[in-house]
Amino acid sequence: MEEDDVTIREQNFHSQVREYIICFLLFAVLYIVSYCIITRYKRKSDDHEDEDAVVNRISLYLCTFTLAVSGGAVFLLPFSIISSEILLSFPRNYYIQWLNGSLIHGLWNLVSLFSNLCLFVLMPFAYFFLESEGFAGSKKGIKARILETFVMLFLLALLILGIVWVASALIDNDAASMESLYDLWEFYLPYLYSCISLMGGLLLLMCTPVGMSRMFTVVGQLLVKPTILEDLDEQIYCIHLQEEALQRRLNGSSSHTYIRGSFTFQLTKELDNIRNQKNKLERRKKASGWEKNLLYPMVMLILLAGTTISVIMVALNILYLLVDETAMPKGSTERGIGNTSLSTFGVIQAVVEIILMFYLMVSSVVGFYSLRVFEGLTPRKDDTTMTTIIGCCVSILVLSSALPVMSRTLGITRFDLLGDFGRFNWLGNFYIVLSYNLLFAVVTTLCLVRKFTSAVREELLKALGLDKLQLSNSPADPESGKLSANGHQKTL
Numbered sequence: 001m002e003e004d005d006v007t008i009r010e011q012n013f014h015s016q017v018r019e020y021i022i023c024f025l026l027f028a029v030l031y032i033v034s035y036c037i038i039t040r041y042k043r044k045s046d047d048h049e050d051e052d053a054v055v056n057r058i059s060l061y062l063c064t065f066t067l068a069v070s071g072g073a074v075f076l077l078p079f080s081i082i083s084s085e086i087l088l089s090f091p092r093n094y095y096i097q098w099l100n101g102s103l104i105h106g107l108w109n110l111v112s113l114f115s116n117l118c119l120f121v122l123m124p125f126a127y128f129f130l131e132s133e134g135f136a137g138s139k140k141g142i143k144a145r146i147l148e149t150f151v152m153l154f155l156l157a158l159l160i161l162g163i164v165w166v167a168s169a170l171i172d173n174d175a176a177s178m179e180s181l182y183d184l185w186e187f188y189l190p191y192l193y194s195c196i197s198l199m200g201g202l203l204l205l206m207c208t209p210v211g212m213s214r215m216f217t218v219v220g221q222l223l224v225k226p227t228i229l230e231d232l233d234e235q236i237y238c239i240h241l242q243e244e245a246l247q248r249r250l251n252g253s254s255s256h257t258y259i260r261g262s263f264t265f266q267l268t269k270e271l272d273n274i275r276n277q278k279n280k281l282e283r284r285k286k287a288s289g290w291e292k293n294l295l296y297p298m299v300m301l302i303l304l305a306g307t308t309i310s311v312i313m314v315a316l317n318i319l320y321l322l323v324d325e326t327a328m329p330k331g332s333t334e335r336g337i338g339n340t341s342l343s344t345f346g347v348i349q350a351v352v353e354i355i356l357m358f359y360l361m362v363s364s365v366v367g368f369y370s371l372r373v374f375e376g377l378t379p380r381k382d383d384t385t386m387t388t389i390i391g392c393c394v395s396i397l398v399l400s401s402a403l404p405v406m407s408r409t410l411g412i413t414r415f416d417l418l419g420d421f422g423r424f425n426w427l428g429n430f431y432i433v434l435s436y437n438l439l440f441a442v443v444t445t446l447c448l449v450r451k452f453t454s455a456v457r458e459e460l461l462k463a464l465g466l467d468k469l470q471l472s473n474s475p476a477d478p479e480s481g482k483l484s485a486n487g488h489q490k491t492l
Helices: 002-041 051-089 101-131 142-171 175-180 184-222 232-255 261-286 289-323 347-370 372-377 386-409 419-423 430-464 466-471
Strands: none
Touching: 002 051, 002 101, 051 101, 051 142, 051 347, 051 386, 101 142, 101 386, 142 184, 184 289, 184 347, 184 386, 184 430, 232 261, 289 347, 289 430, 347 372, 347 386, 372 386, 386 430
16 A cells, blocks of 8 residues: 555656646747747847846846747647647557646646736836836935835735725625635735736737738738739839939939928938839739739638638627527636547547637737737837837737637637636626627628728729829829929829
């Protein structure tokens, strides 16, 4: 008996060590990728080592940690689904015994813990630490900035806890709820994270439909469109004439010192736009036939199919919600992952669900930066401040943390939420879940209809040549209808 007990303890010990090593390796990969992404967009600074450089480096490490946690939240549900299908397909394979329910539950708990840590501690600390200068009258230095940062964090924590206490007291005024108001760990943090998750879900609901319609434009800018009823040689010739006319006007304005500098800057900007259009047209002309006539339509059909399948699955989930209460999103505490398949069509449906989840996440990020409210957070290569990077990391963390909940709420997958992700209070409200599904289906359909109707209208105008009527006047010169000094017409 004692030998059996020792053997069991040894097995448990080795299992725990193996899980820790796997979690560490996965997080290390995410951290390295996140660091490469942030350093690609971070504004380059000089190599002089001073106080601000140390503060920026600490903030950079905290932002990298947060972005890695966001990546973990994105891969959390797909990794769980594919692990469950692998365990079902190879239940007794020795080489995949490490892939068990204990590891999956541990990953969910770690992502939930680190998400709370980054959202409520690390990111506020990074922002306040970056903006701090030390209290007036104190000695300047890192210690003074750290002291001011902790004081600001303490005040912020009091403010947030006070708001949550008042809100919860107004909503639930029964005796049990009043007693739980004094429980910080079991009430405050789960309730606060539930509110943040609801806000993240609403943000996803707002960004994802916009991003799905915006994805067609983004992909269209990266790929080469097929030339239908278009004469690229004529367009390149017209653009070339416009470039020459603008170049002559720019040379003429530079020879006269009395001309305002703003006018010269506007001409230079317009000339750059003309040259960009010329480069795009030349790229379209040099592109191969398969790239124009095969790759572009295939990618567009894939995007359209992904969006259509998402809307159909949400519509089916609405019907399931109306007739079956088991369709409600819920949490699970069972560790028996891999016992039964949650996908009707097995591995194929699981792969489709994973692809749709990544598509939803990419669309939400594209839609987030497409909204006018968040355009200021758009990162620029080698020219993004640390404050903007902190805002981007917080936004992506909120979106990625809400992605598993959104995927389960919309019926994209039937995989139950694990850990603290399944403890959100609003997941059990039928009307909230039903309204969420209805809004997503309606808003996504409206965005797509508006996108395609406007795209068809633009293509028809181009095919009929009516789009050239809008090029009659140039915004850079109010007297564009007149002839230039060389006697040439300024606009074509």
